[in-house]
Amino acid sequence: MATPHITAEPGDFAPAVLMPGDPKRAERMARLILDSPRLVTDVRGILGFTGTYAGDGPHLGRPLSVMASGMGMPSITIYATELFRWYGVERIIRVGTAGGIAPAVAVGDVVVGVGAHTTSSMNELRIPGTHFSAVADFTMAAAAMQAAGAGLRVHAGTVISEDHFYFKVPGQVEALAAYGVLCVEMEAAALYGVAAEHGKGALGVFTVSDHLTTEGTNMTAAERETHFQDALTLAVAAAFA
Numbered sequence: 001m002a003t004p005h006i007t008a009e010p011g012d013f014a015p016a017v018l019m020p021g022d023p024k025r026a027e028r029m030a031r032l033i034l035d036s037p038r039l040v041t042d043v044r045g046i047l048g049f050t051g052t053y054a055g056d057g058p059h060l061g062r063p064l065s066v067m068a069s070g071m072g073m074p075s076i077t078i079y080a081t082e083l084f085r086w087y088g089v090e091r092i093i094r095v096g097t098a099g100g101i102a103p104a105v106a107v108g109d110v111v112v113g114v115g116a117h118t119t120s121s122m123n124e125l126r127i128p129g130t131h132f133s134a135v136a137d138f139t140m141a142a143a144a145m146q147a148a149g150a151g152l153r154v155h156a157g158t159v160i161s162e163d164h165f166y167f168k169v170p171g172q173v174e175a176l177a178a179y180g181v182l183c184v185e186m187e188a189a190a191l192y193g194v195a196a197e198h199g200k201g202a203l204g205v206f207t208v209s210d211h212l213t214t215e216g217t218n219m220t221a222a223e224r225e226t227h228f229q230d231a232l233t234l235a236v237a238a239a240f241a
């Protein structure tokens with residue numbers, strides 16, 4: 001049985017799915033951390049893979065999936081809903097990039113998104129008369145923070161999930177910084193909402209790829225890959241927590 005946006009068969013996904021935005025990144029991640037990754041879906045070029053975890057440590061050999069989300073809250077909502085509702089998926093960990101907002105966050109740092117503010121109306125529709133609170137699964141967030149090795153610059157706190165990438169509401173970034181919001185991305189709040197709807201677990205782990213309020217150097221390609229691996233280590237810990 002396929003779903004409208006996923007061609008996989010029941011049982012094709014592991015209980016935990018790591019979810020980058022970019023399908024090519026999903027493929028690279030799958031080849032990097034899975035033994036014998038198997039392509040299980042490719043509708044609209046949104047690639048999904050399942051294999052067994054290839055990393056050292058206690059989780060070696062456990063089933064794990066990697067699937068892209070595409071960009072933005074409607075896109076991740078479609079894939080997360082189908083995975084939770086019809087494929088028995090219990091946990092989704094978004095592994096993405098984000099723009100730094102808080103001055104304490106630097107390009108290359110990793111952010112664990114404990115909660116997500118949003119400019120989207122998607123969660124406003126969920127509980128009548130209620131401003132929805134989009135939060136990560138506590139056990140998963142705690143496991144991710146615990147997996148952060150010494151020397152890794154990692155922050156836990158709130159992020160903002162925006163609908164616009166290019167348009168900025170005047171004064172908004174400054175206000176977000178004043179409230180200690182760590183970074184901006186485009187999917188977490190919706191993912192946390194879908195997880196709450198289905199009684200499942202979700203977490204976002206972000207690599208800060210650029211910064212909106214401080215002058216900083218952008219990462220080199222090599223740095224991007226190293227920092228991406230740091231974020232991946234935290235995401236795997238959350239997947240198996």
Ligand code: HPA
Pocket residue numbers: 097098099100162164165184185186209210212
């Ligand atoms: N906005 C939204 N998403 C992002 C950004 C940004 O500035 N940088 C990386 N992902």
